[in-house]
Amino acid sequence: MGSAKKSTNAARQARIAEMRRAEQARERRNRILTIGASVTVVAALVVGGVVLVQSQSDDSDSADGKTTGSLVAGADGISTWKGGKLSQTHVSKKVDYPVEPPVGGDHNPVWQNCNGDVYTEAVANENAVHSLEHGAVWVTYSSKASEADVKALTEKVKKTPYTLMSPYEDQKSPIMLSAWGAQRTVTSASDPNLDKFFEKYVQGEQTPEPGAACTGGKA
Numbered sequence: 406m407g408s409a410k411k412s413t414n415a416a417r418q419a420r421i422a423e424m425r426r427a428e429q430a431r432e433r434r435n436r437i438l439t440i441g442a443s444v445t446v447v448a449a450l451v452v453g454g455v456v457l458v459q460s461q462s463d464d465s466d467s468a469d470g471k472t473t474g475s476l477v478a479g480a481d482g483i484s485t486w487k488g489g490k491l492s493q494t495h496v497s498k499k500v501d502y503p504v505e506p507p508v509g510g511d512h513n514p515v516w517q518n519c520n521g522d523v524y525t526e527a528v529a530n531e532n533a534v535h536s537l538e539h540g541a542v543w544v545t546y547s548s549k550a551s552e553a554d555v556k557a558l559t560e561k562v563k564k565t566p567y568t569l570m571s572p573y574e575d576q577k578s579p580i581m582l583s584a585w586g587a588q589r590t591v592t593s594a595s596d597p598n599l600d601k602f603f604e605k606y607v608q609g610e611q612t613p614e615p616g617a618a619c620t621g622g623k624a
């Protein structure tokens with residue numbers, strides 16, 4: 406039994422290490438692309454060409470910006486989105502989400518950094534939802550969570566790529582976990598359901614844009 410658990414933990418650590426290496430490689434490529442794009446923009450301005458780019462969704466199938474369905478509680482304690490589709494349209498305005506914290510829908514074009522990032526102040530729903538689209542798990546807590554739990558959660562999130570953490574006062578439970586189209590509450594930082602949720606939903610099958618960056622967004 407102990408051997409099987411060690412094997413599972415080793416496989417998980419290997420997976421996290423591989424995700425971190427991939428994220429670092431993407432960050433290097435993004436820096437190169439940013440430099441190249443800057444040179445191109447400067448050249449265009451020199452010759453007097455000014456291009457206006459409007460922010461649009463990168464998912465044409467969701468261009469109508471309409472979310473249908475609802476979050477339905479499961480027997481396993483995980484609520485999942487059923488009976489419709491979460492839209493993925495990029496918008497610059499505030500979005501009225503049907504659940505708090507939100508688990509998907511229209512969102513800001515800029516994602517919230519989610520490479521094990523821990524925020525001590527609330528982040529905008531619209532940026533965090535974009536992170537969920539990239540396959541991140543969002544850990545949120547209210548003032549009812551104990552200081553010990555917040556500290557333990559902070560340490561766990563910092564070690565896990567494709568996660569982020571922030572306070573969220575209006576949520577129904579002290580500690581909640583959200584992924585794209587999925588959500589659950591946990592009783593504490595030591596609740597075994599926390600690791601199970603991470604294992605299933607960090608870059609899980611629900612991810613609309615697997616492998617998309619969790620760095621280079623909003624800090």
